[in-house]
Amino acid sequence: MTSTCCRSAIGPRMGALASPGLALLLSLTAHCSGPQTEGVLQGGLDVGRVDPWARANTALLQDFWCQPADQLPREQLSALLRSLASQHIRLQAWQLSCLANFVSRLSLQDDFALHPPDLLLFYNLSQVKQANCRAFTCHAAQGDTELLANLPDQRIALRHTALACLGGPHLQLSASELGLLGVLVCDMDASSIVTADPHVLQNLLRCSRLTTSQQAALNTLLASGRTQLGTPGSWNLEGLQALGPLATYISPHLWEQVQEAVGLAFFRSMVAACRVRHLSQYDARRFVTSFLESKATSVSSRPKRGTGRSCIHGNITAATLQDDLFLLRYDCTQLESCLGSRVLRANLDPLLQHPLPAECQRVVKAKLTQIYPHGVPEDQLHLITSLVYLYSLAEIGQWNITSGDTVVALLASNVALENQTEAVLQRFLDHNGMVTGTLLVAIGGSRLCWMSPRQIHTIQPSEFRLAGAPDLSSCPQSRKNVLFTKAREAFSNTSTTATYYHLMRPYLGGAPVEELQHLAQANISMDIDTFTNLNPHVLKSLSISNVTTLLGQNVGDLQKARSHPTVSSWLRSLNRSALGELGLDTNLASPTPAQTTRRLPSTTLSASYLATSSSQPGSINAAPTSGSPPVHLAYLLLSVALPSILLWLLLFGRLQARWGMIVQHQDPGHCGQH
Secondary structure: OHHHHHHHHHHHHHHHHHOHHHHHHHHHHHHOOOOOOOOEEEOEEEEHHHHHHHHHHHHHHHHHHHHHHHOOOOOHHHHHHHHHOOOOOOOOOHHHHHHHHHHHHHHHHHHHHHHHHHHOOOOOOHHOOOEEEOOOOOHHHHHHHHHOOOOOOHHHHHHHHHHHHOOOOOOOOOHHHHHHHHOOOOOOHHHHHHHOOOOOOHHHOOOOOHHHHHHHHHHHHHHHOOOOOOHHHHHHHHHHOOOOOHHHHHOHHHOOOOOOOOOHHHHHHHHHHHOOOOHHHHHHHHHHHHHHHHHHHHOOOOOOOOOOOOOOOOOOOOOOOOOHHHHOOOOOHHHHHOHHHHHHHHHHHHOOOOOOOOHHHHHHHHHHHHHHOOOOOHHHHOOOOOOOOHHOOHHOOOOOOOOOOHHHHHOOOOOHHHHHHHHHHHHHOOOOOOHHHHHHHHHHHHHHHOHHHHHHHHHOOOHHOOOOOOOOOOHHHHHHHHHHHHHHHOOOOOOOHHHHHHHHHHHHHOOHHHHHHHHHHHOOOOHHHHHHHHHHHHHOOOOOHHHHHHHHHHHHHHHHHHHOHHHHHHOOOOOOOHHOOOOOOOOOOOOOOOOOOOOOOOOOHHHHHHHHOOOOOOOOOOOOOOOHHHHHHHHEEEHOOOOOOHHHHHHOOOOOOOOOOOOOOOOHHHHHHH
C-alpha cells in the first residue's frame, strides 16, 4: 500500500461527507490499516499532517476528547493547540481543563501566545514566568471566564495573578492596565470600576452580566461625566449606541437627565433592534422598564388627562403596533383599555415583538384567557413563548401540543419555568408524541432535569444516544440518579471503557460508588468539571486512593476547585495528613493556589484490562446496542483493525459533529505591546 491512499483518505473527500468523524475512521480502516503505512509514527499521525488536516476539519477539532488524546507526543499536541487557536475553536470546560494538564505535563505553557485564550484560563498559574506575566495575562484576558464556573479558586487566582503583574491592587486602573486586564475586570469590585479610567466601559462590554453593585458603579461612572459621553444632559444617540448592552443598565434617574429627543431616538433604536432579534428580549425589557420608569416619574406631577380605565390615546390598531414608540404612548393601563380582542387575535405576533414590561405581559395574558377560555390553540402557542412563564400547570394542561416544534418553541427559549417542563412534555406525550434525541438537543440538557422519571423512562436508548452531551449540572440529585440509570441502559454495551466514559460523562452526577470505583480502575482520568458534579454523598464514600486514581493526571485540579461546594464538602471530611497527601494546603479557607506539584499517575488504559473486563460496562467483548449511531461502529472497527498506537485518533470522532466559532473581541497580537 502506498502513502497516496492515506492522503486521499484524509483529503478532499472529507468535506463531502455528512459525518467527518465517521469518514475519517472508516477511510483509515479501509485504506491505511497496515502498520507499514507511510506517515504513521509510534504516537499517531506525522505532525506534518496534523496541522493541515486540522485546518480542513474544524468540527472534528471542536469535538476532540481527552482520552486517548493524552498519548499525543509533544510536537503533535503543539500542532493541535495551534490549530485550535488559529480557527478559534470553542471548547467546553471539561475539555479545556484536561488539555491544560497535558500542556503542563509536556512543558508547552511557554508557547501560550500560540494557544487559545480560553485554554490559558486553566493553566497552572504557578508555572507562569515573571517575565511573561503581563503578556500571559493579556492573552488569557481574551478568554471566557464563565468557563471557570466550577473552578472558583482558579478564577480568584487568575485575578490575583493579573493584579500582581501590575504590581498589586491599584487605586485607579489606567487605560493601558485595563487593556491588559480585558475580561478579568468583570470580576473586579464596584469601587475599582468607579475609580478606573473611563476606558473601563470597553472591559465591561465583555461581561456576560453585571452584578447589582457593578450596575450601580456603572451608573456612578456615567453620571460623573468622565466618560466620552460627557454628562447625561449632553449625551447623543451615537454615544448611547456605542454603549451597546451596557445601556440597558442605565438607571431611571439618569434617563431623566437625557434630552427628550435623544432619549426617544434611542428608545426607538433599541425596540427596533429587539424586534429583529439583534437585542435579546431580556436585555431590551430591562432597558424599557427603566426608561418607562423615568418617564412615569417625570410626568407624575402633570394633571391627569382622564380617570379610571378609559382609553385616552385611541384604540390600538395593527398600524399602531408597527410604531417603535408604541410602549411610550400606551402604558400597561392604556394597553388594557385600548387593546381589543379582535386586534389582539390578529396581531399577537407584532405585539409580542415589543419588549413588554412584566405588568403589560400579564395584561396580554389575561386578554388571551378571555379569548381562549379552553386553552390557547397550538398555532398561537408558537407566538406566546415570552409569556409562557405566566401560565399555571392547570392552564398548560388545557393545551393541545401535537408537534415537537411546539415543544421546542415553548421550552428552548429558557423563558418557561423549570417546573413547567414536565407539563408541556406531558401534553405532547398525551398526543402520542415521542421524546427523541433531536428534541432533547433542541430544548437543551437542563430540561432533562425537570422531566418526570416516568417521562425519562419513555425515551428509547437509541434516542438517548443522539442527545449529545447535555449539561446536567443544575439537576437535583434525585433526577441525576434517574438519568444515570437511563444513560447506563443506553451505553452499557459500548465498545471500550474509554468510549463508555466519554458517553456517560454528562450523567455521572448520578453514579453510585461502585461505578466510580470501576472507572477509577480503568484509569480514565476524570476531568475536574465532571468531578465537581458528582454526588457529594457518594464522593464521601470514596477513599483517597479511589479519588486520586479516578482523577489521574487531573488530580492537581482539586486545588483550582477547592471552594466548590462538592469538593469543599469532601475535603472537609479528610484529615490534615490526607490533605497533605493530595498536595493541598491544610487551610481550607485559603483560596491561594498551592505551589507544590505532585507526580501524576499513569492514565494509559491497558490492553489486558480491556481484554478481560467483559463483565464490566464498556467491555470490548460486548456487542453494540441496537440503534447506536454509526460513529460507534467506527470506534469498534478502529480498535480492532488498527494497531493500538492509532487509538488517539478517536479524539476526532464523537456522537455528533458540531461547528462552532468564537469571535475574538481583540486581536491577540494586541498583547504584544504590553
